Amino acid sequence: MPAAPPPLQVIGVDHRTCPDGVREKLFVDDAEMPAMLDALKAHGAREALVLSTCNRVEVIGRFQDPRISPDTVAAELGRPVGLDGAVLRPLLYAHDSDEAVRHVFRVACSLDSQVVGEPQVLGQVRAAHRLCRDLGGTGPVVEDTMRAAYAVAKRVRSETRIGEGPVSLAAAAVARVRDLFGDLDGRSGLLAGTGELGLLIAEHMASAGMEGMEVLDRFPRRAALAARDLEAHHGGLDQLGAALDRADVVVTTLGEGQYLITAEMIEAALRRRRRRPFFLLDLSVPGDVEPAVHRLDEAYVYDVGDLEAITRAGLADRAGEAARAEMMVEEAVAAFTRDRSGRDAAPDIAALRAHVEAMVAEVTGADEDLARRIAARLAHAPSVMLRDLAEQGRLDRQTKDMVFRLFDMPDPQGGDET
Numbered sequence: 001m002p003a004a005p006p007p008l009q010v011i012g013v014d015h016r017t018c019p020d021g022v023r024e025k026l027f028v029d030d031a032e033m034p035a036m037l038d039a040l041k042a043h044g045a046r047e048a049l050v051l052s053t054c055n056r057v058e059v060i061g062r063f064q065d066p067r068i069s070p071d072t073v074a075a076e077l078g079r080p081v082g083l084d085g086a087v088l089r090p091l092l093y094a095h096d097s098d099e100a101v102r103h104v105f106r107v108a109c110s111l112d113s114q115v116v117g118e119p120q121v122l123g124q125v126r127a128a129h130r131l132c133r134d135l136g137g138t139g140p141v142v143e144d145t146m147r148a149a150y151a152v153a154k155r156v157r158s159e160t161r162i163g164e165g166p167v168s169l170a171a172a173a174v175a176r177v178r179d180l181f182g183d184l185d186g187r188s189g190l191l192a193g194t195g196e197l198g199l200l201i202a203e204h205m206a207s208a209g210m211e212g213m214e215v216l217d218r219f220p221r222r223a224a225l226a227a228r229d230l231e232a233h234h235g236g237l238d239q240l241g242a243a244l245d246r247a248d249v250v251v252t253t254l255g256e257g258q259y260l261i262t263a264e265m266i267e268a269a270l271r272r273r274r275r276r277p278f279f280l281l282d283l284s285v286p287g288d289v290e291p292a293v294h295r296l297d298e299a300y301v302y303d304v305g306d307l308e309a310i311t312r313a314g315l316a317d318r319a320g321e322a323a324r325a326e327m328m329v330e331e332a333v334a335a336f337t338r339d340r341s342g343r344d345a346a347p348d349i350a351a352l353r354a355h356v357e358a359m360v361a362e363v364t365g366a367d368e369d370l371a372r373r374i375a376a377r378l379a380h381a382p383s384v385m386l387r388d389l390a391e392q393g394r395l396d397r398q399t400k401d402m403v404f405r406l407f408d409m410p411d412p413q414g415g416d417e418t
Contacts, residue, residue: 007062007097007141007340008060008061008062008096008097008100008101008104008142008145009059009063009094009095009096009100010059010060010093010094010095010100010103010104011058011069011070011073011092011093011094011095012056012058012059012073012077012093013026013056013057013058013088013092013093014055014056014058014093014112015055015056015114017092017093018091020218020219020222021218021219022083022091023055023056024219024221024222025081025083025221026057026078026081026083026088027052027222028057028077029052030131033050033131033132033135033137034135035080036050036076037050037132037135037136037137039076039079040073040076041137043072043075043076044063044065044068044069044072045059045061045063045069045072046061046062046063046064046139047061047137047138047139047140047141047142048060048137048138048142049061049128049132049133049137049138049142049146050132050137051107051124051125053124054194054196054199054225054226055113055114055196056107059073059077060100060104060142060145061137061138061142062139062141062142066096069094070089070092071085071089073092074086074088074089074092098337101145101148101333101337102329102330102333104146105148105149105152105153105333106329107121107125107149108121108122108149108150108152108153109149109153109156109162109325109328110162110163111325111326111329113196114195114196114197115166115195115196115197115200116165116166116322117162117163117164117165117167117322118163118166118196118197118200119163119166119167119200120196120199120200120203121196122153125146126150144336144340148332151332152328152329152332155328155332156325156328156329159324159328160321160322160325160328161321162321162322162324162325164321165311165321166197168311169197169200169201169304169307170197170201170204172307172310172311173204173205173251173281173302173307174201174204174205174208175310176279176302176310177205177249177279178208180277180279181248181279183209184205184208184209184210185209186209187210187248188210188211188212188213188214188246188247188249189202189205189206189210189212189247189248189249189250189251190213190214190216190243190244190246190249190250190251191214191226191230191232191253192216192237192240192250192251192252192253192254192260192288193216193217193252193253193254193255193288194217194223194225195253195254195255195283195284197253197304198251198252198283199226199229201251201281201283202215202230202232202251203230206230210249212233212246213227213230213231213232213233214227214232214233214234214243214246214247215227215230215232215234215235216234216237216239217234217236218236218237218254220234220235220236223235223236237260240260240261240265241265241268241269244261244265244269245269245273247278248276248277248278248279249278249279249280249281250278250280250281251280251283252280252281252282252283252284252288252289253283253284254284254288255284255285255286255287255288256284256288257286259287259288259289259290260288260289261288261289261290262290262292262293263290263292263293263295263296266296266299267296270296270298270299276298277299278298278300279300279302280293280299280300280302281301281307282301282304285304289301348386348400348403349379349386349387351409352379352382352383352403352404353375353376353379355409356375356378356379356407357371357375359375359407359408360374360375360378382403382407385403386399386400386403
């Protein structure tokens, strides 16, 4: 008898496993989602939610054959851009069952982000879920998982201060810009790269009144996604020189190991700007801004360390808050697994009680109410056993077969658990 597939799998790539250039190609736009879901379902996905952001592209779902599902995802993600699935396959991570649930919960809680605690990712998860659900991609397993993910994310946000770290860094950046320029109304910004902290800071600056935001990135699709969320213009890094002429605040997040912005570039831009000053925030390690820029009088350069020094007093226990959040995720995974396992046994328990009730009525000729009460008494002990074993993750096919044979009962699932 074939083994049942894992109830949930997560398969994809993120900023840790996949180079930017490849991940950029794999990005699935909202307009491309119907075709992607159809392709996944045609090749064995019973349920699928595709989460596609600047930092990850992954499929959360159930598959007919879990042994080949990573190959399926690799092939279907790569097919629209002409990327061979065999090339993509080694870059994928694949999580099954409880590990898949844990991954989804950690992503929703922003524990798997480049910037732990950043608040944008939960909104991205909700938007992807809503789109795939409306397109008919999800089903009961994915829906139950997402409801539980939102519940633990809400608890983490309300019971820990994990979200204060990134938000405080963004607030510190806005405060430093105000120190230089005063009111942000009428000021323009440039975001070079699409790192999570940079996006958060750009969002805070836009909320504070900054206008004319531009997003530049080496990968156009990624720039377009970030610009859409910020309601900003977007383009490629080849437009950097012209963008520097317009921007009062420049935030960089590339970190490619070579200087994106040099002293020569800033000096030239300052001349064209009639010495109007720059605020430059370099969030990259290694840095994007050449150290010589610090020596220019009209260029004010900050990095993450500067922002953290400003916020350190209020965030000394940030690591402890993240640890508390991880514990909440573990508790939620355990509770979800117990609840799901108990519900997994429910159809067998219901079928057992119906079978015993019919058997009692046939043998004794008792009326319906009496037959129900006798059947409930007879089926009580095996029902409790089935539920307890399911909650412990120990309910196997052999045990169920033994119970069915004991009551001369056909398998309610017809011998197929897939």
